[in-house]
Amino acid sequence: MNEINTRRGFLKSILGASALLFVGNRIPLFANQDYSVIGVEKLWRLVGEFENQTDIPINELMFKIANHFIGTPYVGNTLEGGDGELCRINFEGLDCVTFYELVLCLARSFKQGNYDINSLVNEVTFVRYRGGILDGYESRLHYTSDWIHDNVNKNVVTDITKSLGGLKFEPKVGFMSSNPDKYAALKNNPKLVKIIKKFEDEINSRKHYFIPKDKVNLIENELQNSDIICIVTSIKGLDYSHTGIISKAENGDAHLFHASTNQKKVIIDAPISEYLKKSKSATGITIVRPLEIK
Template identity: 45%
Template sequence: MKFKAIHIFIVLTLVLASCQAKTKSKNQAVSTQESLKTDSMDIEIFKSLQQFITRASFDALSNDKLIVETGKLFLQTPYVGGTLENNEVERLVINLHQLDCTTYIENILALSKITNQSKLSINDFAKELEFIRYRNGKLKGYGSRLHYFTDWIFDNERKGLLIDITKKIGGEAYQKKINFMSSHINSYPKLVGNISLIETVTQCENEINKREHFYIPENKIQEIENQIEDGDLIAITTKIKGLDISHTGIAIHINDRLHLMHASSKAKKVVISEIPLAEMIQKNSLQSGIMVARLIRKQ
């Protein structure tokens, strides 16, 4: 599989170069439906992924291997934040050539799900991406997007996609008031001057604050890392006031230690961490621990 990941990276690099040469504007939109926004570069990347996944028989892989191998297909993809924020009206954005830590995970899960279902069309991918990204699986404006990752985990567990296993593997109570968006309105252009949307976000925060949350403190991650499986979703908790999660990624073990495959703002691309996750978090003064979610096994 290592050779395959390298091969698809070369294919995607060639696709990127070709599309950049051919596309007059990288922001040119090509919509398959009114609420979908993508461009010709991403359509070509999707086609390459589609062909490779089919040839490599990804549908025969177990869930954990499918998530990891799909995640590896995006190694070296540039990190770009805020790619979902560029539309006046909320649309389903498909951007496969620029990823942040959340869109990286969402694209992996959507690709893995349609691979399991043997439905590898761009429309199938769009449907799964919408299902994962938005509350109750439906895009109904900016307020329906799952902005807080604890809410993202809760909603996708309710949808039957995953299970939050943090408490089961030794998690402790994560008691924190979540209100970062409503207390930093000027950091979110869509909220500025929009009383109705602010009320929607505040209501969402109130719902989050009613729930029980658990986390593995940073000094206990190494003790339990053998209970975390390759392909599990990792959400890194933060010490930033009002915020629940500051970073996300995919669990991957290297030499019997837990590492993180993630879209890194520091490396400015998708990478596998050079050091174990426990050490990585302890080196960051703003990170406090992790939450862990596991994908539901395919039947």
């Protein structure tokens, strides 16, 4: 397993922005970056495959990249660690969030002509953290509804749910602040719990939309490759229980492409309307569409 870990202090010099460290001859690392990357060889293979294919729409580039992750093991909690909040990227193990996040950020990076690890880290940081700034555990967009809100504001995605006939719903998130013992960063840290609670209250004050479970089959033909699917849950304190992207079949069916907790790997699953029928807690979906970079 190839792992790169860097923890660098901020370079206090007017030349700091141009100060680079080079690992081998392929990986430029800015001296003020804090991150961890596992399985970086996968990035080089993807660069070789896609560096001349970036003129296609971003959703199609995402979909092509995603196909290279089929069979990747499902691994949870890859964003956690005992050495503080880092921008962690793992090519060798993905969960339902890091799967769509990674293929989205790879596509965004490639579309901008950026193929180095530092550019990918910058893109993941921009997408994963509130306002695009990594500033501790609390800056991570832990709740999917918060991720949607922030990335709509950053013009990374657009929420198309309402335009497809979506209805309002009130998630009432609060699971993290109500269960701090389940999170290493929150355990025995009441000050941080209060900060998380403030963000939960902000989430609960916003408008949210979803397509009810029994109506999803009516809008499947409107979906396209790489639309990000967020499955709304009835579980108390949570907003969404699972995520993935769409894989559009030749017959028009919109299959769920995701890191499956049941199959323990990345797969293309059943059509989303059929998949939802198997889950008692799933009440519907929210759909966000990746935007081209301007």
